[in-house]
Amino acid sequence: MSEENTQHIKQVIAAMRKDKKLKKGLEKAQVKQLWRKLMSETIDKYTSNITYSSGTLTVYLTSSAMREELNRGKDRIIKLINNELGENIIVKIVFK
Numbered sequence: 770m771s772e773e774n775t776q777h778i779k780q781v782i783a784a785m786r787k788d789k790k791l792k793k794g795l796e797k798a799q800v801k802q803l804w805r806k807l808m809s810e811t812i813d814k815y816t817s818n819i820t821y822s823s824g825t826l827t828v829y830l831t832s833s834a835m836r837e838e839l840n841r842g843k844d845r846i847i848k849l850i851n852n853e854l855g856e857n858i859i860v861k862i863v864f865k
Contacts, residue, residue: 800821800850806853807850817829824860828862843862847860
């Protein structure tokens with residue numbers, strides 16, 4: 770393969786993210802992966818499902834006590850995830 774046909778993976782991913790359909794799918798996957806990476810093992814243990822759509826992250830929890838605790842730190846969690854993503858994708862978090 771010649772050098773003029775090669776691209777860095779970051780360039781390929783950046784080009785894919787510009788496609789609206791692919792961007793939505795990539796964002797969903799990234800957000801789910803980051804939740805598990807950034808939250809403690811304890812929080813992840815009580816997480817039953819995670820969905821993302823149009824700026825809203827919905828996290829389903831199996832513990833009402835954990836839900837109340839996380840509700841108090843919504844703003845910090847939003848900043849943490851957005852900082853890791855490098856853009857303000859998460860606007861709102863809903864804990865159910």
